[in-house]
Amino acid sequence: MNVVALAGGVGGAKLADGLSRLNPSPTLTVIVNTGDDFNLFGLHISPDLDTVCYNLAGMEQPDTGWGRADERWDAYKEIQKLGGPDWFRLGDRDLATHLERTRRLGSGEPLSKITADFCRVWGIDPAVLPMSDDPVPTMVLTDQGELAFQDYFVKLGCEPAVTGFRFQGVEKSRPAPGILQAIEGADLIVICPSNPWVSVDPILAVPGIRSALEEKLVLAISPIIAGKAVKGPAAKMYQEMGISPSASAVAKHYSNLLDGIMIDKQDEKLVKGIKDRETHPLKVICTDTWMKTREDRVRLAGEVLDFGQQIIEEV
Amino acid sequence: MNVVALAGGVGGAKLADGLSRLNPSPTLTVIVNTGDDFNLFGLHISPDLDTVCYNLAGMEQPDTGWGRADERWDAYKEIQKLGGPDWFRLGDRDLATHLERTRRLGSGEPLSKITADFCRVWGIDPAVLPMSDDPVPTMVLTDQGELAFQDYFVKLGCEPAVTGFRFQGVEKSRPAPGILQAIEGADLIVICPSNPWVSVDPILAVPGIRSALEEKLVLAISPIIAGKAVKGPAAKMYQEMGISPSASAVAKHYSNLLDGIMIDKQDEKLVKGIKDRETHPLKVICTDTWMKTREDRVRLAGEVLDFGQQIIEEV
Numbered sequence: 001m002n003v004v005a006l007a008g009g010v011g012g013a014k015l016a017d018g019l020s021r022l023n024p025s026p027t028l029t030v031i032v033n034t035g036d037d038f039n040l041f042g043l044h045i046s047p048d049l050d051t052v053c054y055n056l057a058g059m060e061q062p063d064t065g066w067g068r069a070d071e072r073w074d075a076y077k078e079i080q081k082l083g084g085p086d087w088f089r090l091g092d093r094d095l096a097t098h099l100e101r102t103r104r105l106g107s108g109e110p111l112s113k114i115t116a117d118f119c120r121v122w123g124i125d126p127a128v129l130p131m132s133d134d135p136v137p138t139m140v141l142t143d144q145g146e147l148a149f150q151d152y153f154v155k156l157g158c159e160p161a162v163t164g165f166r167f168q169g170v171e172k173s174r175p176a177p178g179i180l181q182a183i184e185g186a187d188l189i190v191i192c193p194s195n196p197w198v199s200v201d202p203i204l205a206v207p208g209i210r211s212a213l214e215e216k217l218v219l220a221i222s223p224i225i226a227g228k229a230v231k232g233p234a235a236k237m238y239q240e241m242g243i244s245p246s247a248s249a250v251a252k253h254y255s256n257l258l259d260g261i262m263i264d265k266q267d268e269k270l271v272k273g274i275k276d277r278e279t280h281p282l283k284v285i286c287t288d289t290w291m292k293t294r295e296d297r298v299r300l301a302g303e304v305l306d307f308g309q310q311i312i313e314e315v
Numbered sequence: 316m317n318v319v320a321l322a323g324g325v326g327g328a329k330l331a332d333g334l335s336r337l338n339p340s341p342t343l344t345v346i347v348n349t350g351d352d353f354n355l356f357g358l359h360i361s362p363d364l365d366t367v368c369y370n371l372a373g374m375e376q377p378d379t380g381w382g383r384a385d386e387r388w389d390a391y392k393e394i395q396k397l398g399g400p401d402w403f404r405l406g407d408r409d410l411a412t413h414l415e416r417t418r419r420l421g422s423g424e425p426l427s428k429i430t431a432d433f434c435r436v437w438g439i440d441p442a443v444l445p446m447s448d449d450p451v452p453t454m455v456l457t458d459q460g461e462l463a464f465q466d467y468f469v470k471l472g473c474e475p476a477v478t479g480f481r482f483q484g485v486e487k488s489r490p491a492p493g494i495l496q497a498i499e500g501a502d503l504i505v506i507c508p509s510n511p512w513v514s515v516d517p518i519l520a521v522p523g524i525r526s527a528l529e530e531k532l533v534l535a536i537s538p539i540i541a542g543k544a545v546k547g548p549a550a551k552m553y554q555e556m557g558i559s560p561s562a563s564a565v566a567k568h569y570s571n572l573l574d575g576i577m578i579d580k581q582d583e584k585l586v587k588g589i590k591d592r593e594t595h596p597l598k599v600i601c602t603d604t605w606m607k608t609r610e611d612r613v614r615l616a617g618e619v620l621d622f623g624q625q626i627i628e629e630v
Contacts, residue, residue, distance in 0.1 A: 041358075041418045042414075042418065072407070074387055074389070075410040084418060092389035092390045092410075096392075099399070117398070
């Protein structure tokens, strides 16, 4: 089975990791949000891309989901002593990723090629593709003005109230090489339980990606469980955008792109409402979607593929 | 006593450190070569400046003289795994210096200001001034073509035969703020036992510095002992430039700038020749100039000041 997963940070990375550990595993391509990429100390940092890769390589920090396991903070502590910016924690090993990526980008190589090479070194089987080799920084429109994503997300701890989003330069961006081919060859598209506003929407906004997905069988897994986000500001964003946060809101968010949505069993009462509202046939399945352990990831991934298989057979 | 020291890397850093640890200590300004500054991974690295600062702060790696003590190499090892350039070793703590310096340079601050702030954090008393806030990269002309200094020095291990040197952009460079004032107010100028070609000459080439020094009492300590450099390619460079490497060659190198030179006691036989050759009065003193321990640094520094005092009293 050829599967393409759309992923942002920790939630997406976990499900992508689960999909890659299935036995037999599907032929997996992970398209990763790079709208949260930013520059610090002159380094090009791609937090979502790194989180996905570190998880797929099994070398993520288990407590946080981001960063590397067994990480030390010698550089970070010295930066603090020098009075440098310490709002974004950079581990010593993690720094190597940013340093070498920055060097290669500076010599003109595209992010997708660099990522592929890093994945080979890290023993990652799935193809990991940044959504674009072009920079498309996500700007968060807030009551404190327009903010670069990491300023909003990490520096200000998602404190400002959101009024909208802007994916800067997206209209001129192109999908990274291999993305449209992977989508075309896919039996199933999985929208991981990532933040719809700032993890998945940036990917969908790259010209050509959404229209390619519309031809395909697309499943989403709701990142909202019982009105709350497992992690991050997704629920808060829905609220501030005037939408009650729920799995139902997530279904509506992706709307006619979806053939099916997997929601948490705590939200079983929402199933009928979701189905009734949509004008096109939408399958809804309830299961335990909260991935706490690595086993949870693999189990959920298996259920996602079964769900996809079931829809394929019905069609 | 107001002392200005001209320093390059390890040898200069050691003597500057000795001068700063004298009791009573002179009011010390250290002017440091930045011709070896270079860019790696997008980081602005100033090896000589860091070596001087780490030594003055007592936090240098004692085995090498450069880099920081108790350093770990997590980032460096990961860079190696990723196939990145590993010819220049970057320790985890040392990385913080380059990261924060790069960030502040990028935001428009001058190197001298950044260095002063770092020195304050590191508890360094002497004023440490980069020779210029303008980039003046040293290019080494060799039988393999023109090479950036660190490519020659570290990457190629000083292997190529040298035919000359070029201090790129030096004619338009200005001494860093405070340099000319420090020289004007100095009772004694000390040219540390650094490489005359690539550590001291770049400093002397910055417009205004050499002419300011000509008005002053200047002592040099020969980095060549018994025809060999304590460290680095100074002797090899003399040879390749067609000059027999010796303390005598060092005296000739600085020529009419010098009022006195301190050479190693192993080179006592050179004293008469040095004195006879110079057309202006030149004092020569022999002592043990090889600084192996921190005590050696302080002892030698004391002898340097005594030598200076002696000349001052004679004048």
